[in-house]
Amino acid sequence: MTTKTAPALPVFNHKPSPYCGPSKAETLAMRQEFLSPAILMYYKDPVMIVEGSMQYLFDETGKRYLDGFAGIVTVSVGHCHPKVIEAIREQNERFQHTTTIYLHPNIAQYAKKLASTFPKDSGLSVCYFTNSGSESNDLALLMARAFTGNYDILALRNAYHGMSPTSMGLTALNTWKSPVPQGFGVHHAKCPDMYRGPFGYDDPDAGAKYAADVDEVIRFSTSGQVAAFIAEPIQGVGGTVELPDGYLKHVYKSVRAAGGLCISDEVQAGFGRTGTKFWGFENQGVTPDIITMAKGMATAHRAARSSPAPISPRPWPKDYISTPSAATPSPWPNATQPSTSFSTRTSRNEHSKSVRTSWTGSAICNRATTPSAMSVAKD
Numbered sequence: 001m002t003t004k005t006a007p008a009l010p011v012f013n014h015k016p017s018p019y020c021g022p023s024k025a026e027t028l029a030m031r032q033e034f035l036s037p038a039i040l041m042y043y044k045d046p047v048m049i050v051e052g053s054m055q056y057l058f059d060e061t062g063k064r065y066l067d068g069f070a071g072i073v074t075v076s077v078g079h080c081h082p083k084v085i086e087a088i089r090e091q092n093e094r095f096q097h098t099t100t101i102y103l104h105p106n107i108a109q110y111a112k113k114l115a116s117t118f119p120k121d122s123g124l125s126v127c128y129f130t131n132s133g134s135e136s137n138d139l140a141l142l143m144a145r146a147f148t149g150n151y152d153i154l155a156l157r158n159a160y161h162g163m164s165p166t167s168m169g170l171t172a173l174n175t176w177k178s179p180v181p182q183g184f185g186v187h188h189a190k191c192p193d194m195y196r197g198p199f200g201y202d203d204p205d206a207g208a209k210y211a212a213d214v215d216e217v218i219r220f221s222t223s224g225q226v227a228a229f230i231a232e233p234i235q236g237v238g239g240t241v242e243l244p245d246g247y248l249k250h251v252y253k254s255v256r257a258a259g260g261l262c263i264s265d266e267v268q269a270g271f272g273r274t275g276t277k278f279w280g281f282e283n284q285g286v287t288p289d290i291i292t293m294a295k296g297m298a299t300a301h302r303a304a305r306s307s308p309a310p311i312s313p314r315p316w317p318k319d320y321i322s323t324p325s326a327a328t329p330s331p332w333p334n335a336t337q338p339s340t341s342f343s344t345r346t347s348r349n350e351h352s353k354s355v356r357t358s359w360t361g362s363a364i365c366n367r368a369t370t371p372s373a374m375s376v377a378k379d
């Protein structure tokens with residue numbers, strides 16, 4: 001019998017600093033006493049990570065690991081990238097917080113740069129910054145409902161869209177659902193999974209066949225008028241499920257015919273992660289009305305993490321994690337007047353067109369908590 005040994009990691013020019021903090025056993029004990037048990041860890045003997053440099057992580061003994069996880073696509077450009085560190089340092093020394101009621105160039109510059117990544121003539125140009133992907137999806141639903149005047153939302157089975165109360169209702173994976181009220185007005189259509197689904201991996205008409213289920217859901221589970229359809233262009237948490245060719249084209253047509261907006265959740269598939277296209281939806285040849293994004297866009301900074309029941313003696317059954325900032329091009333007909341836009345109604349036939357062509361307002365940002373993301377975008 002031959003014994004295989006793991007290949008050695010390539011030479012890397014970074015020496016981790018000596019670790020002087022609490023031991024692994026002390027850290028584990030503190031964590032068990034003071035953190036919600038819902039915040040789970042991998043491995044019986046968990047790895048303690050205390051330093052990172054680009055693609056590598058280091059434990060408290062200085063042992064180096066190749067990071068194949070990146071905090072579920074939350075670290076886009078490596079750990080402690082010198083450009084990111086420098087941009088954060090510069091910003092922190094100059095100015096740390098203001099509110100959006102005052103002018104600051106960074107947020108507008110960042111929105112402009114982000115808008116330049118959307119396909120030309122898509123009309124996608126207006127950003128609204130939030131603190132996490134879950135919040136971004138919550139907001140996208142709110143906007144879609146306010147804009148269309150409709151209530152029903154369509155999502156896909158096997159989807160993950162977050163763990164806030166609203167986005168948990170969109171999520172359709174039992175590992176990420178808690179037994180709490182959620183999902184009001186949300187209907188889940190068949191997951192277009194080419195490997196496991198009924199039509200066979202090579203069926204050239206699979207896109208249209210799976211899309212027909214969305215038509216059925218609209219027909220049988222809604223009034224016939226919907227507010228939105230939301231899907232990832234490749235399901236991430238659900239196991240990297242690629243959609244069959246043409247699927248989104250068919251679905252977007254049906255959803256728009258039923259008065260709804262089309263939302264692409266790009267939290268995992270966006271920012272070039274699918275290869276040649278910057279946004280995942282581009283691989284399907286469609287243009288959504290709203291895009292949501294998060295995670296690596298702030299490359300791990302300003303993470304919003306909240307414990308749902310910090311003083312409760314009973315453990316909360318599921319983890320609630322939010323990753324850094326997200327932006328949602330807004331469907332407000334006039335984004336400078338969101339409260340007026342709330343009551344604006346466009347005729348059903350015209351609204352999809354107007355959503356993409358008549359947004360004239362500047363970006364709205366509800367909190368100035370993403371300076372790192374802004375600084376990174378400057379580079």
Ligand SMILES: Cc1ncc(COP(=O)(O)O)c(C=O)c1O
Nearest residue numbers: 132133134161162267321322323
């Ligand atoms: C596709 C997708 N949408 C939304 C979210 C929620 O993002 P956040 O964790 O920042 O709230 C995630 C997080 O993993 C995600 O993968």
